[in-house]
Amino acid sequence: MxxxxxxxxxxxxxxxxxxxxxxxxxxxxxxxxxxxxxxxxxxxxxxxxxxxxxxxxxxxxxxxxxxxxxxxxxxxxxxxxxxxxxxxxxxxxxxxxxLVRPLVRDGGRLVEADWDTAMDRIVRRTRELLDEQGPSALGFYTTGQLFLEEYYTLALLAHGGLGTNHVDGNTRLCTATAAAALKESFGSDGQPGSYTDVDHADVIALYGHNMAETQTVLWTRILDRLAGPNPPAVICVDPRRTPVAEAATVHLANRPGTNVALMNGILHEILAHGWIDGRYIEDHVVGFDELRERVEQYPPDRVARICDIPEERLREAARLIGTARRLLSTVLQGFYQAHQATAASVQVNNVHLVRGMLGRPGCGVLQMNGQPTAQNTRECGADGDLPGFRNWSNDAHVADLARIWNVDPLDIPHYAPPTHAMQMLRYVEEGSIRFLHVIGTNPAVSLPELHRVRSILSQDRLFLVVQDIFLSETAQLADVVLPAATWGEKTGTFTNVDRTVHLSERAVDPPGEARPDLDIFLDYARRLGLTDKDGAPLVKWNDAEGAFEAWKECSRGRPCDYTGLSYARLRGSGGIQWPCDDEHPGGGERLYAGGRFWSAPDQCESYGRDLVTGAPVSPTEYRALNPSGKAIIKAAAYVEPHEPPGEAYPFWLTTGRTLYHFHTRTKTAKAPQLQRAAPESWVEMSEADARRCGFAEGDLLAVETVRGEVRARLRVSGIRDGVLFLPFHYGYWDQPGGHEPEKGRGGAANELTLTDWDPASKQPIFKTAAARVSLVERGRGEPSKAPTTTASRPVTAPRDVPGTRGGTDAExxxxxxxxxxxx
Amino acid sequence: MKFDLVLRELHRSENELAHVLLRLSERHKADHETYHVARDLVGWCHDHIRELARAGKDYGLDLDPSPASDTTLMRAVREKAAEWLGRAPELSLLLLADFRHLYLVASGVSLDWELLAQAAQGARRKDLLALAQRCHPETLRQMRWANARLKDSSTQALVS
Structure with missing residues (x-):
């Protein structure tokens, strides 16, 4: 071999x-x-x-x-x-x-303890706060990396048992806009497309999606199409020269913060040339006239100026998209974490709606996720949604959930949308959330404006519980640390971007006293004595399969119907997509065939939001707008970014990921091959900018925004002029500072990012901030250690920068x- | 015909609304969504003020197309807010008070646009009707924002 x-x-x-x-x-x-x-x-x-x-x-x-x-x-x-x-x-x-034993804070230090001691402290503090303030004092911040069974159990105990509205996941940072865009356009979450659309598409458009690094295997599928006969045309929207951009037929490196203008320009051309399916629009869509009026204001010359891209290239991209016979579009962080996130992502859906390209082979939208189980966080209601894509604003949906959980509808908070992560942080800052349980995520590195985050999480008045597998930066600030089992050490299911459900079985025992997250939640619920309205235990299962069976009932009749699935069916299978029910016994490959949507007022997960103000649309307004369950076209005007570069801070700063690391590196840095490939942070700038500033590859630079400073070595890369890039993975757990910068000199990109989020999806903005850069020390010919195989590929001659290699132990x-x- | 009266009042009330939004953003800079969205929405008021100044010319009005700076008129608003601040030192309560006030001011502007639209229909003034039809929906969105923010912020502020 x-x-x-x-x-x-x-x-x-x-x-x-x-x-x-x-x-x-x-x-x-x-x-x-x-x-x-x-x-x-x-x-x-x-x-x-x-x-x-x-x-x-x-x-x-x-x-x-x-x-x-x-x-x-x-x-x-x-x-x-x-x-x-x-x-x-x-x-x-x-x-x-x-982590192999629980830790509790005693005399200011974390010391080892047994499970009883740790859980007692958590349960005692929970009860005290419930008595004193009620459930508004309690918040849960989870992840996109647990299993479905764990999220569903957490959603039940937090929403239905404790009665708090404060439950969200770090999926807020990665996939909230995907969910929001799908809800806005189709009335409900649920990925229209399938990965198999890659096999059929003749045009594939990737919007802010460096698929080559974030979903390497899906990109491999595209590379194999590109290497075969009749390859698809590829369109890439990205300010960096990513591997996707290198493979693209057309690359649009628009100025950060201008995605809505860009999309309006593309839609302008599609409408102006009549590349639309009038019949489909007539039969299946509301809101087209508003779009027509809006995009009239975005002719290509104006858009080219706003976005700072060649007008001809914009026209060419629009022509390819507008004349595609089978169009696949994918969207990720370049849109989701950018200014006007939801408005821009919704325009990608609009392209498919006006062209009538949904629900057929090769005609799909993939509003991507970042994390492996983000889809389940959304489905199960552990992330600012109610379980089963139920609508918090629809009393019948809440009553139905209450029936399944056997609780009073008033026990499930639905006075407002479930509190999003950034608002939870604000409540912690104000002191009204006083207990925060962080599960499998690392906000002390991943949230924007880290000095603020640290100051919030380290408050004495906050009782912080961290459940993780390593002593992360966040765990170091905790009052109680619970050691969790990870993948391979516990059983559960999870669902990917294209709705494929997999079973992941326990292969080995967790180390030491570490426990599966599900067992921790079950123990917490038991110790609290949470009951349903008849006094029986609220959580009626004791293991993963029991949780899965309960979830199936919760999903029955909803878009994400799992009732046709079971552990027995998943065992040995090659993955099965939802919906999997009587109508789709083998799983539904694509959603929305024939223009049938989950958007009728009584069915939909969301009535939508105003894309500029974020105000939820009322049930009455929605009924008037969309009485018969069509798809919804929402137009949007371009709004100027909130922190544009100026004299003092002349560059755009954008942050992102590299192929070799995941999230805050707590796992990937422990795999030697991955760690060696990208051992430390770097900053990218274009050749022209570097020359103008007098910097060279490998120089140590200070990058500053009004919020702080980080230092990193320069990689002169193919990024567009005027933009700096920092990878967000690098924090302090493997540095002398532990959980914070040593002597104020930061390395984490999020020291610099601004606190601002999309009003509709509530996803923080990591892609547009104003920055300046200065020289700290010359590199003396030593290049930066950024990977050469990816978007951080150097523009300098290969002999000057050795190529990224894994060596024999990476074969x-x-x-x-x-x-x-x-x- | 009293178009001059209506236009003058709208011009005044849009200026007031712009000011209230700016004050709101300044006062709640630590509440980031409030800060940024309020500033985005000021832009709509500024557009309306410009349009009203243009329309006013036909009625002999010399309305300032650029938004008013702080005037004595605004002092009353600030004092009102300061009263609230004095009674409820907690920021989350102040936020509720400010959104409540914003809602009322935006409602006033909305009513003014209704008046203009009614008069324009009666007098068959297509230009003024079109102006109202273009601007009024944005005022309604400003109102709905204030209402929505009150709704989603009030529970935590009042039960904690």
Missing amino acids: PRVDRIAEPWGTRTPYGPGEPWPVRVDEFLEDGVRAEDVDRWVQSASILHSNGDGLDIAVKGGRIVGVRGRAGDRVNHGRLGPKDLYGWQAGNAPDR AEESVITTGGAS
Whole structure:
């Protein structure tokens, strides 16, 4: 079998295929040094967790330890392939610094304790605050990395048991706009498209989506189409010269903060040339006239000026999109974490609505997620939604949920939308939330404006509980730290971007006293004595499968219907999509075929929001706007970004990710191959800007905004002029400062980002801030350590910057299984 | 015809609304959504003020197309807010008071646009009717924002 250094070649070997043909199978495998496949005791079914793609894989177990992974050839998502983070990232579970015992704060220091002591403290403080203030004192901030069963249990105990409205996930930072855009356009969350649309599309447009680094296996699918006959045209909207931009037919590197103007320009051209499906619009859409009026104000010359892009290139992109026969669009952080996030993402949906391109092979929208289980946070109501895509503003939906939970409808807070993360932080700042339970996430590095976040989380009046697998920056600030089990150490299900559900089985025992998150929630509910309205225990299950069965009932008749699924069906399967019910026993591949939406007033998850003010639309207004359940076109005007560069801070600062790391590196930095590929932070600037400032590759620079300063070595990259880029992954847990910068010199990108969020999706803005940059020290020929294989590829000659290589311990096996499909 | 009266009053009330929004944003800079959205919405008032000044010319009015700076008229508003501040030192309560006030001021502007639209219909003035039809929806959105923010902020402020 060929061995490939998958650090140096993140997407592996090409297996070209043509439109409509099956994507060939290529099985990727990586085992610990010295272990051969035949030595493995057991292969345990699971799927990938360090991104949102949901690649089916088997975990190799030997001697009670995880020793590697292998892609599942029969999985509908990856056809056997794995990305670098899947191949190497599992090693983090075996790291020696895993949390193995609970910690409690005594005399200002965290000391080891037993579970009874730790849980007693949490339960006692919960009860005190319930007595003193009520549920408004309690907040839960979870993640996009637990399992469905855990989110559903958390949603029940927090919303239905404790009665707090303050439940959200860090999905607020990654996928809130995806959900919001889908709700605005289609009345309900739910991904219209399927990954198999890549097999059929003749044009693929990626909006602010560096798929090559965030969903490597999906990008591999596109690369294989590009290498085959009749390849699709690719359109890339991104200020950086990403691998997507390099492969693109048209690359639009618009000025940060101008996505709405750009989309209006594209829609202007589509409408002006009549590249629309009038019949579809007539039958299935409301709001078209408003769009027509709005985009009239955005002719290409004006848009080219606002966005600072060549007018001809904009016209060419619009022509490709407007004349595509099968158009696939994908959207991610370049839109979601940017100014006017929801308004811009909704315009991508609008392109598909005016062209009538939904629900057919190759005609799909993928409003992407960032994290592996973000979809479940949304479905289960652990993230600012109610479970089963129920509408908080619809009393019948709340009553239905109360029936399933056997509680009074008034016990489920629905006086307002569930509190979003940034508002929860504000309540902590004001002192009205006094208990915050953070689960599997690291706000002390991932939220914007870190000095503010640290000052909020370290308040004495806040009781902070952190449930994690490592002592993260946030955990260091906690009053109680609970050691959790991770992937491979517990059983549960999770759902990827294209609604594919996978079962992930327990392969090994958690280390020390660490426990599955589900067991922790069950223990918390039991100790609190939470009951339903008949006095029976509120949470009626004791294990993951029990939780899954309960969730199925909650999902019955909703868009995300799981009733046709079971652990038995998922075991051995190649992933099954929801909806999976009597009507779709094998799972529904695409939503909204024939223009049928979940948007009727009695069915929809949301009545929508004003895209500028964020004010929720009232039920009455919605009924008047959309009485018969059509899709909703919402137009939007371009609004100037809130912090444009000026004289003192002349650059745009944008933050983002690299292929080799996930979130705040708590896991990926513990996989040596990944850590070596991107060992420290860097700052990117364009060649022209670097020359103008007199900086060279490898110079140590200070990047400042009004909020702070960070230092990083310069990578002169293909980013557009006037823009600086910092990766957001790097914090302090592996630095002398521990949880904060040492001597005030920060390294974390979020020291610099501003506190501002999209009014509709409440997703914080990480892509538009004004910054300046100055020289600290010359690099003396030593280049920055940024990866050379990705968007941070240097523009300088290869001999000056050594290429990113994994070396022999990064060699993974690849076996291409030849079928008749490829040509 | 009393168009001059209506236009003059609208010009005054839009200026007042712009001022209230700016004061709100200044006072709640730590409440980031309030701060940023309020400033975005000031832009709509400024557009309306410009349009009203243009329309006023036909009726012999010399209305200032740029928004008013602080005037004595505004002092009353500030004093009112200061009273609230004095009675309820907590910021979250002040926020409620400010949104309540914003809602009332925006409602006044909305009513003024209704008056203009009614008069324009009666006098068959297409230009003024079009002006009202273009601007009034934005005033309604400003009102709804104040209402929505009151609704989603009030529970925590009042039960904690």
